[in-house]
Amino acid sequence: MAQPKSSKRRDQSWYDSLPGGSGDKSSSTFVKAKFVRGELSDQEKVHVKAQSYVWDDVPEHLEQLVEAGYKVTCSQDKYNSAFAVWITPRDEENPNHGLILSARGPTLLAALSVAFYKHYTKFDTVWPRDNEGRERDPWG
Numbered sequence: 367m368a369q370p371k372s373s374k375r376r377d378q379s380w381y382d383s384l385p386g387g388s389g390d391k392s393s394s395t396f397v398k399a400k401f402v403r404g405e406l407s408d409q410e411k412v413h414v415k416a417q418s419y420v421w422d423d424v425p426e427h428l429e430q431l432v433e434a435g436y437k438v439t440c441s442q443d444k445y446n447s448a449f450a451v452w453i454t455p456r457d458e459e460n461p462n463h464g465l466i467l468s469a470r471g472p473t474l475l476a477a478l479s480v481a482f483y484k485h486y487t488k489f490d491t492v493w494p495r496d497n498e499g500r501e502r503d504p505w506g
Contacts, residue, residue, distance in 0.1 A: 399454070402467045403496045404484050419479035427482045435460055440477070446470055449477040453485060462493045 406414065431438055435457040443450035451474075453467040469484055471477035485491060 399464055399466050400495075402465050402484075402489075402493045404467065404488060404494065406480065406484075406488075410483070410488065414480055414483045415476075417479060417483070419475055419482075421475060424475070424478055427478075427486075431485070438481075440474060443470060448472055449474040451477045451481040453481055462491075465493050465495065467493055 428438060431453060435455060437454045437456055439452045439454070441450050442448075448470040449472070451469045453469075455462045455465070457463065467481065467484055467489075469477050469481035471480050485493075
């Protein structure tokens, strides 16, 4: 019979996996990560919507990101009445280390398609390190 996991063990493993977690001996910390400022222009939104991604497109892109050392997280974003996707590089040698690429959309598939568009097309896999604040749009 499998033994239930204790909350202590589950919390430890969750935090240990984060950059700067108690199991991480590197000098980088999670709080140093910054979100990439990469809102889509109106023209880019039209382009992404016209791509008509289907669920069959998702596994290939996810596999490429994971094999390249990225962590992909998806969640419902109730604050913006949307779905959100975050892409985070895990390797310190990655040019995007210390950054988080976020994407939003009215459906999970739309949010994933925006994330893929930003990473592969808009930024050609190297994200900008822009610290200028901007108002957030609920789509893109």
